[in-house]
Every structure is written in C-alpha cells, then in structure tokens.
Amino acid sequence: MAKTAFLGLGVMGYPMAGHLKNKGGHEVAVWNRTAAKSAAWVAEVGGRAAATAKEAAAGAELVMMCLGNDDDVRSVVYGDNGALAGMTAGSVLVDHTTASADLARELHAKCKALGIGFVDAPVSGGQAGAVNGQLGIMCGGDDADFNRVKPVLDIYAKSCVQIGGPGAGQLCKMVNQICIAGLLQGLSEGINFAKKAGLDVEKVMSVISKGAASSWQMENRWKTMNEVRFDGFGFAVDWMRKDLGIVLDEAHNNGARLPATALIDQFYAQVQARGGSRWDTSSLMHLLAKD
Numbered sequence: 001m002a003k004t005a006f007l008g009l010g011v012m013g014y015p016m017a018g019h020l021k022n023k024g025g026h027e028v029a030v031w032n033r034t035a036a037k038s039a040a041w042v043a044e045v046g047g048r049a050a051a052t053a054k055e056a057a058a059g060a061e062l063v064m065m066c067l068g069n070d071d072d073v074r075s076v077v078y079g080d081n082g083a084l085a086g087m088t089a090g091s092v093l094v095d096h097t098t099a100s101a102d103l104a105r106e107l108h109a110k111c112k113a114l115g116i117g118f119v120d121a122p123v124s125g126g127q128a129g130a131v132n133g134q135l136g137i138m139c140g141g142d143d144a145d146f147n148r149v150k151p152v153l154d155i156y157a158k159s160c161v162q163i164g165g166p167g168a169g170q171l172c173k174m175v176n177q178i179c180i181a182g183l184l185q186g187l188s189e190g191i192n193f194a195k196k197a198g199l200d201v202e203k204v205m206s207v208i209s210k211g212a213a214s215s216w217q218m219e220n221r222w223k224t225m226n227e228v229r230f231d232g233f234g235f236a237v238d239w240m241r242k243d244l245g246i247v248l249d250e251a252h253n254n255g256a257r258l259p260a261t262a263l264i265d266q267f268y269a270q271v272q273a274r275g276g277s278r279w280d281t282s283s284l285m286h287l288l289a290k291d
Contacts, residue, residue, distance in 0.1 A: 002152060005029045005060040007053050007076055007083060008097075009037045012123065013066035015130045016096070018045045019156040020064075023133065026152070031056035053077075057086035062152055066096040066123075069242060070103045077107065089115030092145050094153070096137075098122045098239075100246050101167035101174075104140055108166035117145035120166065121153065122173035126235050134158040138176070140168035174247045181244065181264045183217045184284050191225050192288040201226045221282040228289045234280030241268050 001024075006017035009032040018041070021028045028047040032038045038049035050056035053076045057063045063083055067073050073095060077083050083093065093111055095104065095118070104120035111118040119141035129135045137153055137160040139146055146162040153160045163172045190213075194204045205222045208214070224230065244265040251258045267284055274290075276283050 001025050001027060002061050003027045003059060004152065005031070005050075005056040005063045005083075007031050007056060007063065007065035008067045009041055010066065010068075011127045012096070012130045014041060015127075015133075016064070016066060016135075016156045017041065017047075019133050020152070021045050021047050024152065024155040029056040029060065052081040052086075053083045054081045054086035057083040057091075060087065060091060062092050062094060062149055063087060064094045064096060068097070070099045073097050073099055073103060073107070077110075084110065084114065084116070087114070087116050092117035092119065092149055094119045094121050094149055096121050096123050098173050098177075098243050098246070099170060101140075101170040101250060104167040104170050108141065117142065117148065118166065119145050119149055120169040121149075121160075122169055124173065124176050125158070127233075129158070130156065136176075137161070138163050138169045138172035140164055140166050140170065140172075142166075170246075171250070174243075174250055177240070177243045177247055178258065178261050180217065180281070181240070182260055183215050184221075184282055185260075185264050185267065187215070187217055187222065188225065188282070188285040188288055191222060191285065195226075195289075217282070221280070224280070225282050225285040228285060230276065230279035230283035230286065234282065236278045237268050237271050237281060237283060238277045240281045241265065241272070244268070 004020055004026045006028060009030060017028055017030055020026045029050050030038050030041055031050045031053050042049045067076060093116060108118045119139050121137050121139045123135040123137050125135040133156040135157050137157045139162045150160055163169055191201060194201050209218050267287055270287055271283050
C-alpha cells in the first residue's frame, strides 16, 4: 500500500482517484478547487480531503493530478500552497493532464532539482474508460520514475506504456488526438453519405464495422451520430479544441504538416458557434446533417 495524493476531481480524476482507494487499497488524499467535490468523494470512497494541494501532497510517495491545461497545472504545482511545496525528495509527481510537451519538460526539470521524480502521463479512453479502469496511459519520463509508478497506474489502466523521455507522453497524446479528429470527420461524412444515398445506416455499419473501416469511434458513436444527438455524454468539443490547439502549436515548432487537423479544428469552431461547446466530439456530424 502506497501513500498517494490525487489533485483534480473532474469527470476523469474522480473515478481514477476512487480506483486508487477501492481497487488498489492505497491511502489517498484528494484536493479539488471546489472543496465540495472533495467532500463528496471522501463521503463516497473514504480517504482524506485536503484544503490545499500542498496539504494533500505532504508525505505522499506518489502524487497524481488530472487538471485542465498548462496554466491550471502550474497554479496547482507551484507556489506556497502548491504540490511541490508539500512533496519531499524521493517522491514522484505524475501529470495525467493533457498539456504541452514543453510543460512536461519544465516540470521534469523543476522536480529533478528538488530530488523529485516526474512522469507525464496523459490518458485516453474518456469518462467511460476512467470509470471502468480501462484507460490508455502514455508516459514520458526517466526509466526509474516510470517503473516506480507503473504498478499504481495499472490500477486504472488497460494499457500503460513508456513512450520515451520527458514530454514523450504528451507528444503521444497529440498523435492520439490527431487520429481521433480525422476518424470522426471521416465517420461523419460516411454516415451522411449513406443517409443521402438512401441506405439503411444500421446495415451499413454492421458490415463495415467488421472490416478495415472499424474503429472505437464507429463502434461507440455511430448510433448517436445517426440520430444527430451529441449532448450529455462523451468528450466535449471545448476540450478537443484545447487539445488541437496544443497539437497545432507543437506542429508549428517541429515542422509537421497537419492540413486536415487544422481544417477539422475550424470545423469544431463552427460547432462551438452553433452552441455545441459541451457536445461530444462526434458532433462534427451536426455540420453535415443540420446545414
């Protein structure tokens, strides 16, 4: 049993922290900007709620966090009440936030100077993956740090893989988002084409989902896309646009050409303009079905 802390109890962090306590049997202290969320988690799961990130991280061997963006991470990690102020040499900080590779390298350097390990470990699998403990976790960091945290991360992972050094986990997550954006645009166009052609979409999907066109997005989203229904589930458009912004910034720096990704990012901007900021990312279909 390890002494752990989890910072950030959003739709992903809340169940992930729960798995640490319930499945892993670890001692868990939690912190969230909204204290009521921490109190609700403790009432449901047990563990301990902390008033600050520093208090949650104090004495913890492993500190996990799942936040919104680079600025959120910096505000939680640094400062008098930040996580690093409570951590001690020999502990490890794990960042599950989808953030920039530059931030991961920055945090690695800051932690290393304090004798603290760091692993960037963004996740894929959505809320369902977090709830079911079936996340794909892509990690960057030093070998010793990864090897130390992997048995704990495996508690809520379907796959947990070290991609490379600091920042490599975030770069892998960028690849993930590039692929998802392209898949969803293709699936949207395919379903819309089938409808316009007068085909039975269910029959079409039953056939092509068993062949080379199959994907997680097809299996899990074609029905709601066919119904033009995107609210109340899934990964929000606002979050995807944040992620694609990180992708496009990195591509500008490394010279990668991403013409389709840049175009799909603008399609998501159109979805936002239609009031779909919190719709699932499969709402690209809305631009075709509701033109």
